[in-house]
Amino acid sequence: MASVQVTSVRFEHHDEPLGIGEPSPRLSWRVTTAEPGWLQAGYEVRALDDAGAVAWTSGRIDSGESHLVPWPGPPLGSRARLAVQVRAWGAATEPTPWSDPHAVEAGLLAPGDWTAEVVAPGWDEEPEGPVPAFRREFQIERSVRRARLYATAHGVYELWLNGVRVGDHVLAPGWTSYHHRLRYQTYDVTGALRAGGNALGALVAEGWYRGRLGFGGGRRDIWGDRTGLLVQLEVEYEDGSVAVVATDGSWRSAPSATTLASLYDGETHDARRAHAGWAEPGFDDTAWAAVLSQPLDATRLVAPDGPPVRRTELVEPVAILRTPSGKTIVDFGQNLVGRLRIRPRGPAGTEVVLRHAEVLEDGELGVRPLRLVKAEDRYILGGTGDVEEWEPSFTFHGFRYAEVSGWPGELSPADLTAVVCHSDMRRTGWFSCSEPLLERLHDNVVWAMRGNFLDVPTDCPQRDERLGWTGDLQVFAPTASFLYDCAGVLTSWLRDVRAEQLASPTQTPPLVVPDVLGWAFPAAAWSDVVTIAPWVLYERYGDLELLRRQYDSMVAWVDRVAELAGPDLIWDRHFQFGDWLDPTAPPEAAADTRTDGALVATAYFARSARIVSTVADLLGEEEDAKRYGRLADDVRAAFAREYVTPSGRVASDSQTAYALALRFDLLPDPARRERAGDRLAELVHTRDYHIGTGFVGTPLIADALVDAGQTQVAYRLLLERTCPSFLYPVTMGATTVWERWDSMLPDGSINPGEMTSFNHYALGAIADWLHRTVAGLAPAAPGYRRLAVRPRPGGGLTHARAVHETPYGTAAAGWSTLDGELLVSVTVPPNTTAVVELPDGSAPVEVGSGDHEFRIAYEPARYPPPRPPHTVWPKPGAEGE
Template sequence: MHFPGGPLPHITALRFEHHREPFGIGEAAPRLSWRIGGGDADTAGWYQSAYEVRTSDGWTSGRIEGDESSLVPWPASPLASRERRTVQVRAWDREGRATGWSVPYGVEAGLLSPEEWTAELITTVEHLGEGDPVPAFRREFTVGKDIARARLRVTAHGVYELWLNGSVVGDEVLAPGWTSYHHRLRYRTHDVTDSLTEGPNALGALVAEGWFRGRLGFDGGKRDIWGDRGGLFLQLEIGYADGTTQIVRTDGQWCTAPSAVRGASIYDGEVFDARLSRPGWSAPGFDDSGWGPVRVAALDRTRLVAPDGPPVRRTQLVEPVEILTSPSGRTLVDFGQNLVGRIRIRPKGPAGTEIVLRHAEVLENGELGVRPLRLVKAEDRYICDGSEERRDPAGGRAEWEPSFTFHGFRYAEIGGWPGTLEKGDLTAVVVHSDMERTGWFDSSHPLLDRLHENVVWGMRGNFLDVPTDCPQRDERLGWTGDLQVFAPTASYLYDCSGTLASWLRDVSAEQLASPGRTPPLTVPDPAMGWNMANAAWGDVVTLAPWALYQRFGDLELLARQYEGMTAWVDRVHELAGDDLLWTDRWQLGDWLDPSAPPDRPGDAKTDGHLVATAHFARSARVTALVAGLIGRPEDAERYGKLADEVRAAFAAEYVSPNGRISSDAQTAYALGLRFELLDDAQRARAGSRLAELVHMGGYHIGTGFVGTPLVNDALTDAGEVQLAYRLLLETTCPSFLYPVTMGATTVWERWDSMLPDGSVNPGEMTSFNHYALGAVADWLHRVVAGLAPAAPGYRRITVRPRPGGELTRARSAHETPYGRASVGWTLRDGMFALRVEVPPNTTAEVFLPDGSAPVTVGSGTHEYRVPFTPAAYPPPVPAGLVFPGPPPAAV
């Protein structure tokens, strides 16, 4: 604790709800979060006892007793639409000493009522089909003197790029993103006060088909899912110093014409013909006499919502590492990293020169490996007008990148480039939801560190507005099961609270509007006929909100998702019938178990009905816990009783009295152990049998999407920590590290997406960027490094590293809602050294591996040293265990 006369802790990082940018928000009473800053000596042991909030209009809450500093209820009067306030906070510690007031933090509401919109949706008069030019829209208007502030609110049916007076507005891409458009259409607010000038001004926009009416899904997919016409919806509100307001909106006064973007598709790419560019088209004074009228269409304003999370942005530039020539003589570029985004080129060439960019994740036989893309071109084209090399006013060459598409790629084939392609001619632009990085891990094992980095890149590539399954082929859909298993890892690596809160709103909207109130397998639902009840995928409505609650402490999220939770559990109860065994239909089950044939990815060792009933029990239990937390005691009792009954039914059907599970596979035992479906005696035997299976499998992974997040924890719970490490660190196929040895820079969909001979898996479904199997990273954070939440939102922290394997050190850090927590350990010469960083206003319980009693500590830095020698590694094979063939060399 700080001493009188010394530096005082101070309030930092005030946040409103989960917004990093609290501008144009949709909450009238946003909850507040803050952290305590200062030097380590100043905040050691600091714990809040009270706080006070004041606002720019002179209001103050007075001292409020309470130790919570995350998602604290808004204490002031609600914000009105368009209202802006600045907020300050101060806090007292347990000794009654106050911090100073925080610096003022501003928050501004968007439009909170549909009646406040006067804009109309405008579209083209002609119906535009696939491959037609992207339409441009424009309008000029006059602005008066003494502008006080100006707010531009915009959305679209499609994806837009917005221009004002010749410059792009905002830095987001693929806006407004992808939502369940029948239920929710996001708009974004921009401050354009400094972009307007007295006199003539002009607005312009390009609106491509995007997800709204573009092709989605495999086997050719479907088009026009949410509508057959794109459109722009915009409202510019200009406030003057005299208190008057001018509104410029989309209406019949706008005009439209085809743009130089001759085609734009999420799957197939973009075509830009520079010869058709119209310089100055979005600036005042442009001659638009050849432009045609717009069509005014209907838009349900009740669907308009402000964003919950950050937009998609350009987040990184990646330069080429090598330019290659393929065996067929084609020019290939290797960017050294499988990424998601597009390529920015510095084009050159005579008018009519067509430069073609083709994208793929891998090379096969030295050529671009496009077979895994299925029915996707993933191809961008730029046609020169001959002026590219002199267009940049700074003296350099002009740059171009597509605006309305994205690709998953490490390699690109460049066709039509005049002369010799140089590395400086192009750059890869990484694109994804602009979430804040919050989690890190490193160790003494280079392959393990690369695996973790692959998980990070996989999340970046697949969190592109919605959590998708893959970013490269004719799919890129929000598969619910993938997110369900990955949610704990995702919420450690990035602050995905807003991004996933938005997506879960769509999950609920689609679920509750569907027959049987069943969540679709993919959200938003592309109308592919996949609205079927399926375990693990449907359980996203219970298990994902529960995981997010554990990591972010957001009880309101649970309350908001609760109806979907109960609807799902009730639906499964109906399907399971009186015997409570969910056996009425085919299940995806332990999808992509490594033993499944390439053409039958659902043929897992673990019975899909066992998987389904286990998830029924788990979802019922979680729903009971949530009911208790949100003040529904009768529901808590009812669903708790149901969970007990399903657990008993599972045991009676699938578990022998001594703990043998019928499928006798890694996933079956992992489910029984981690979902608490076994009694104590059965748990011990099941843990031993799981260990035997891992030994007998030669330490190869034997789990698919369902079992992979659970198996290492199940081994750890069974006391088989070294065996869990042995499973983790195996390098031959199938294993966690096999893809790393094959040069992977993201997580693969299949354990063997690339075969040991370097050829691509013959299965029709093969992706090299698929985050689901990266869920093991959560075990790295919690067990290897030893940092885990002991209470929702990390209000209490568990520090319990489990050294093992070949590791001599590991370290992890996480930006919790209260500040940074970190754990780092080293093991040398029989001495274990641990360094723990605990953020202010939290406590941690520290478990040392020597078995000594845990120690509870407050904020600050704490160091420990104890003698410790891990168990033997590789772990000994149990006596009498017979391998089905020669034992692995490592044994």
């Protein structure tokens, strides 16, 4: 028998299971084997204590499940630590060897575990004033067995222990709906403690908690008007005794050398004002102020669901430019999110100013799209005589270009580096093909996701917004969950969506979460994130408990829409974003689009009702399943009565209208479906293959064309290069996805509209089609337990391939053409199966784990596809479709 091993044991969605918040974490593991067709028949879990002794064992459990299986032992208590091993049985009678031990440790699970108080600086804080520093010294008296530091803040913090930075998190504790949930982090600081004197230090900036957020000047102090620090250090000695050092009235505080720290406006650091050795024992803090302390409602404290924000990559300059006005600009060759790390040397008091922007316009820094954001960092040298390395700690920017002024001496590329920051998710998805522009488009989607998954899924990372817009994530969730393991990030965010929604008197989710705008009016596609995003995550990660937890949120939203729509079930009584930012939307009116907003709203009403019916069935809620199934049927019929003619024409007669009707199954009979599909293809043809969709239609149109038998039309639409099109931004040098199809006009000027970002992932939702249809790799069962391999070559491409790290292991699907043959290759992970459907119309084939190849005779479909007859061809950009 081939060697079989259990690897990659995980707890919930944690890559780092230290200080987790689940007392009974579900388990996942992978099996590695070269044995073809391997399927699990049973498994056993055992837990080891700190001494390596077996604490408990599950015994053999007859089950093929290996992803998110129930915790088979006693619940973990606060601070409990175990090492878990798994072994599995396949068809053989003997089990695999035990996996390596994987440690898991619970955090502080009960409010009563907390004794720390929140401490605030001992002076009246001015808005955007100096960042306060906090410190406290303590003694270590005996040999230490284990030490854990639990920390959070009203604001964003950095910690030091004995002068050494604790952890590598950026902008911790992150951004949550602080009235409902405040995250804390757990750090293992056992090796950082010293016998005798020790010192804890912290900086706390305003961050999201009380900093300026939102456009039009924004709002401040949304969750509170003072920064605060909460730290609890627990030191367990070898003799079993425990000492606790916690924030309380004994701590001291003083203004730090960081004199300004704003997420929007940037950071200023005056190295001349630094307190040398302030986080080390023995520092004289007699001149520092006493802190203000108060108890915290510990019921709001929660452990993280996913990874923290970290520095994930360093990007070096590709060029140093001189602008027409004589300014110095550094080009990093990639639009990214993070900040600069600089290395100046010069006299004390020299001020280096860094300004950031995504694009150049007329050779100068293009800052108009930033709106009311400075995006400006300043460093004032201490004049040590050596190179002074500095990087902001409490801000981030979206930029490709940085304007540098005040630099002492000649600026060289070695003097500065761009530091990329985002939630530290594991990359799980890749795509390649024979068209370089298409590969660059996919790279742009990846970079757009990286820039906008900074603790919460945001709309854009650069201007006076950077908010968790629900509509953007709703359309992008399938792409996001293929490219990265974002289950933890989105699980956390959906907890906030649910909390904000259910706290609303109308049970309406806010349009942005956390809610900084106070906009909780119902909006189709945006508010529907509460049904669609959990469903997508269930499809991609197989997390049934996520559906169970979000179920009341899903039901509340569909009930709310039913109330708003009224007895005719047509939701036409409120403002709608519609197909936001379709190409016809004028610069000043992003919602003034080709597709009727009420049509969009009613289509989404049907879709959400259908999802709730399906979820209710999965959860055993039989009456709900029937009720919402009937509602979905009734809305579907209402949509057809109101918006579909007997011949299959759909009101608005737009690409998005037909894509919605086809993909949401809103057309009542095959004849009208066929006519709608034909009409969609006609509309694409008549626009000379220019895209006509916005945020709502873009994720749907390619699939709708394929469903209508118009695969080559979908390819032709995908591969168009002139504006508006998917590849137009690529031809203009884009390295991320733009908010508008024409964020930059063909003459190189910036679109005059206020909504003009060069890093928005919504229109990048097309990447999901690249994975599922161009390469042919999709889930056929939740969590990829079963794969659907259905490649549909076209567009003149000669090869394409997608690779995805599923919960069970690496899956891949790809194809290539040569000499009249199509070669399809498939990789199926152990404990899964795949259904392979080749494009020659032959019967689907089911295969087990392993590598498989299929060869068929292949004649490429005619490309470009023929245009339909009897059509009048308007010039590109002309009014009407």
